[in-house]
Amino acid sequence: MFADYISLMLINTMIAYFLLAGYVYSGMNDVDQGKWAIGFMMTGFVSLVFGAYVCLTWPLPGPFNMAYGEMPVLLGIILLGAGSALAKGWDLLAAAWFGFFAGWAPIIIGVQLIRLKLTSYPMVSGIGFILSGAASVLALRSTSGETGW
Numbered sequence: 329m330f331a332d333y334i335s336l337m338l339i340n341t342m343i344a345y346f347l348l349a350g351y352v353y354s355g356m357n358d359v360d361q362g363k364w365a366i367g368f369m370m371t372g373f374v375s376l377v378f379g380a381y382v383c384l385t386w387p388l389p390g391p392f393n394m395a396y397g398e399m400p401v402l403l404g405i406i407l408l409g410a411g412s413a414l415a416k417g418w419d420l421l422a423a424a425w426f427g428f429f430a431g432w433a434p435i436i437i438g439v440q441l442i443r444l445k446l447t448s449y450p451m452v453s454g455i456g457f458i459l460s461g462a463a464s465v466l467a468l469r470s471t472s473g474e475t476g477w
Contacts, residue, residue, distance in 0.1 A: 332387040333378040337400045344371035344407055365415035372407025375400040391446060395437050402430040406464065424468040431464025
């Protein structure tokens with residue numbers, strides 16, 4: 329039986345980004361930021377588990393396993409780290425630094441999807457990866473106001 333869980337991971341990623349947008353819009357200045365933790369941890373768990381499955385079994389053709397398996401693992405780790413930090417009341421700076429460096433991978437994958445025309449709609453797929461990576465890279469700026477970066 330063929331199972332790749334791509335649709336589940338894409339829906340989960342969409343949920344994670346809407347959750348992140350809600351947190352940035354109204355939760356960053358909230359007194360009780362811990363209430364956001366469970367949402368980040370749930371989406372992080374789904375990304376990590378099913379992304380790891382794709383990484384270990386390679387059910388997709390060629391480079392798609394990296395794009396749709398390894399990137400959800402990185403996203404899952406970032407979300408679990410951010411959720412844990414929010415639950416404990418810790419600063420998000422360490423998770424943002426991890427996201428800064430991890431965010432370059434989907435940017436590179438997005439550029440290659442466009443350049444090599446690897447999907448039916450390479451521009452749409454590539455831009456999606458590039459924007460996801462850019463959001464991760466730029467998250468450091470919103471959490472490090474005291475560093476002046």
